[in-house]
Amino acid sequence: MKILVTVKRTIDANTKIRVMSDNSNVDLNNVKMALNPFCEIAVEEAVRMKEKGDASEVLVVSIGDKACQEQIRTALALGADRGIHVETEASIEPLNVAKILAKVVAEEQVSLVILGKQSIDADNNQTGQMLAALTNMPQGTFASEIQIHGDKVQVSREVDSGLQTVELAMPAVITTDLRLNEPRYASLPNIMKAKRKPLVMTTPAELGVDIKQHTQLLKVEAPAERQAGVKVASVAELIEKLKHEAKVI
Amino acid sequence: MATLIIAEHDNQSLKAVNLNLVNAASRIGGEVHLLVAGYGCQVVADSASKITGVGKVLLADSAVYEHQLAENMSQLIVDLAKDYSHLVAPATTMGKNIMPRVAALLDVAQISDVIRVDSDDTFARPIYAGNAIATVKSLDRIKVMTVRGSSFDGAAEQDLSVVIEVVDSVYDAGISNLIAEQVVQSERPELTAANVIVSGGRGMGNGENFSMLDEVADKLGAAVGASRAAVDAGFVPNDMQVGQTGKIVAPDLYIAVGISGAIQHLAGMKDSKVIVAINKDEEAPIFQVADYGLVTDLFVALPDLADKL
Ligand SMILES: Cc1cc2nc3c(=O)[nH]c(=O)nc-3n(C[C@H](O)[C@H](O)[C@H](O)COP(=O)(O)OP(=O)(O)OC[C@H]3O[C@@H](n4cnc5c(N)ncnc54)[C@H](O)[C@@H]3O)c2cc1C
Numbered sequence: 001m002k003i004l005v006t007v008k009r010t011i012d013a014n015t016k017i018r019v020m021s022d023n024s025n026v027d028l029n030n031v032k033m034a035l036n037p038f039c040e041i042a043v044e045e046a047v048r049m050k051e052k053g054d055a056s057e058v059l060v061v062s063i064g065d066k067a068c069q070e071q072i073r074t075a076l077a078l079g080a081d082r083g084i085h086v087e088t089e090a091s092i093e094p095l096n097v098a099k100i101l102a103k104v105v106a107e108e109q110v111s112l113v114i115l116g117k118q119s120i121d122a123d124n125n126q127t128g129q130m131l132a133a134l135t136n137m138p139q140g141t142f143a144s145e146i147q148i149h150g151d152k153v154q155v156s157r158e159v160d161s162g163l164q165t166v167e168l169a170m171p172a173v174i175t176t177d178l179r180l181n182e183p184r185y186a187s188l189p190n191i192m193k194a195k196r197k198p199l200v201m202t203t204p205a206e207l208g209v210d211i212k213q214h215t216q217l218l219k220v221e222a223p224a225e226r227q228a229g230v231k232v233a234s235v236a237e238l239i240e241k242l243k244h245e246a247k248v249i
Numbered sequence: 250m251a252t253l254i255i256a257e258h259d260n261q262s263l264k265a266v267n268l269n270l271v272n273a274a275s276r277i278g279g280e281v282h283l284l285v286a287g288y289g290c291q292v293v294a295d296s297a298s299k300i301t302g303v304g305k306v307l308l309a310d311s312a313v314y315e316h317q318l319a320e321n322m323s324q325l326i327v328d329l330a331k332d333y334s335h336l337v338a339p340a341t342t343m344g345k346n347i348m349p350r351v352a353a354l355l356d357v358a359q360i361s362d363v364i365r366v367d368s369d370d371t372f373a374r375p376i377y378a379g380n381a382i383a384t385v386k387s388l389d390r391i392k393v394m395t396v397r398g399s400s401f402d403g404a405a406e407q408d409l410s411v412v413i414e415v416v417d418s419v420y421d422a423g424i425s426n427l428i429a430e431q432v433v434q435s436e437r438p439e440l441t442a443a444n445v446i447v448s449g450g451r452g453m454g455n456g457e458n459f460s461m462l463d464e465v466a467d468k469l470g471a472a473v474g475a476s477r478a479a480v481d482a483g484f485v486p487n488d489m490q491v492g493q494t495g496k497i498v499a500p501d502l503y504i505a506v507g508i509s510g511a512i513q514h515l516a517g518m519k520d521s522k523v524i525v526a527i528n529k530d531e532e533a534p535i536f537q538v539a540d541y542g543l544v545t546d547l548f549v550a551l552p553d554l555a556d557k558l
């Protein structure tokens with residue numbers, strides 16, 4: 001069974017970004033970049049499936065400019081076998097990403113695609129669901145547990161009311177939630193080994209995908225800042241303030 | 250121009266977030282219809298028909314929609330889409346699961362987590378964990394979006410009810426099944442609908458200690474939430490996580506206890522009206538957004554708070 005894992009280059013989760021003064025976008029100059037945390041979880045899960053004998057090959061794909069090869073190499077160092085870089089300059093919308101991924105899925109004939117549930121930059125939470133729609137695959141979004149049973153996969157999903165387990169016919173699409181696993185760190189030997197693993201490049205045009213713009217970014221603004229308030233000295237003072245000053249209890 | 254809202258419900262009751270969605274939809278302009286798709290959910294449609302501002306309720310009642318599986322729901326919604334300029338769902342796990350699938354089938358974008366409606370094609374949404382607000386214009390003929398309930402007031406309910414139209418289409422994609430469900434039962438208000446929330450973090454130490462938060466919550470009629478660290482550590486279930494990748498809340502009062510205030514947590518609660526932080530570390534970032542900060546050991550403060558309230 002072949003698994004495709006998608007990896008996106010995003011800002012590091014610990015960075016706080018700033019909005020550019022002309023409000024055209026956020027300022028990503030000199031910002032630390034990393035593998036989107038949810039994609040890291042996706043890679044880990046696929047690698048564990050291979051280690052368990054459920055999967056035979058773990059393929060990773062990233063769509064973006066040259067720099068995202070760094071994230072593909074990270075995924076290879078974590079245990080993925082082979083990388084595909086789909087080169088585009090533009091930061092493209094989820095629907096376009098999903099169309100590209102659909103082509104890769106068709107070419108590679110994978111049984112399972114594991115994506116992150118959300119990119120922590122654009123906070124879209126869309127790509128996996130869109131890919132599932134375009135390929136007519138079932139979807140197990142926000143996964144906290146995955147079990148392969150023959151040609152079916154069972155996915156426990158983190159939903160607002162608790163947990164839900166669905167059974168999907170493979171090929172299927174899964175998106176990861178935080179509790180699925182705790183990703184490993186890449187060891188130095190594995191980082192070295194990853195440099196020699198195969199990485200091929202292609203483009204949306206070569207895959208036959210026409211990138212179309214569906215939304216236009218008009219402006220990006222900083223959110224309203226909250227003012228830090230006051231420190232209270234005791235529980236009694238806190239209750240007094242909440243009752244008579246804030247009037248919320 | 251008309252908007253179809255995909256209703257959030259559990260086949261028994263209509264969730265409060267639908268009222269916020271109706272209000273958001275009325276800012277777009279045009280008629281507002283509500284789709285109740287589920288199984289044995291006539292009562293839900295009945296309550297939906299009493300929301301002020303809703304022109305019509307569509308009821309798709311079939312076993313194939315019981316668990317609102319995305320594979321079946323998306324086909325139903327795509328089928329209804331021809332009559333609408335906007336398809337809107339709440340930014341809940343239901344909406345996030347289904348709407349991108351709908352959008353892709355229609356070959357249009359989905360706009361996630363709308364917090365402001367500027368016009369029928371221009372919307373604001375938070376990005377980068379709420380550290381920036383993007384204003385985006387849709388270039389598509391049908392606008393598909395999810396809306397953050399806490400950013401809009403709720404529409405009113407009335408005695409008069411509008412027409413409920415039955416939709417017969419039954420779509421069963423046959424590729425997915427629900428096999429188990431663990432619904433967390435609670436007597437408390439729902440997190441996203443509560444006026445007061447008391448949340449605990451890693452500082453709570455373990456799951457048993459959350460009973461100290463329960464006591465405070467009981468006094469305030471509050472919901473209880475948690476940080477990711479508290480959920481990851483197994484103190485409490487996942488449905489309690491507040492944050493960028495959990496639930497987004499904006500109550501009148503949010504009390505953060507033993508929570509440091511990472512950006513991902515702030516993303517989920519910084520629009521609360523009044524924020525209280527109880528933390529023993531006076532440098533904790535949570536104090537930068539708190540209206541009232543109490544620097545103390547939570548194990549001393551919580552019993553005291555429960556006692557004095
Ligand atoms: C991709 C991604 C998504 C994430 N999504 C979310 C999310 O949705 N929601 C979320 O919350 N986090 C999220 N996080 C995690 C976030 O970065 C923080 O790790 C998390 O919020 C920390 O939780 P905490 O504040 O409970 O724990 P800590 O940061 O460990 O803070 C514990 C606090 O408790 C205080 N404390 C300890 N003991 C006591 C005591 N006895 N009395 C008083 N105070 C005490 C300490 O001073 C400290 O400030 C996400 C992270 C990533 C990478």
Ligand SMILES: Nc1ncnc2c1ncn2[C@@H]1O[C@H](COP(=O)(O)O)[C@@H](O)[C@H]1O
Nearest residue numbers: 006007063115116118119124125126127
């Ligand atoms: N440019 C990209 N390259 C590779 N994977 C992507 C890309 N964009 C999105 N994804 C995948 O889709 C997931 C969800 O992204 P999003 O829908 O943008 O929130 C991410 O966690 C990635 O796994």
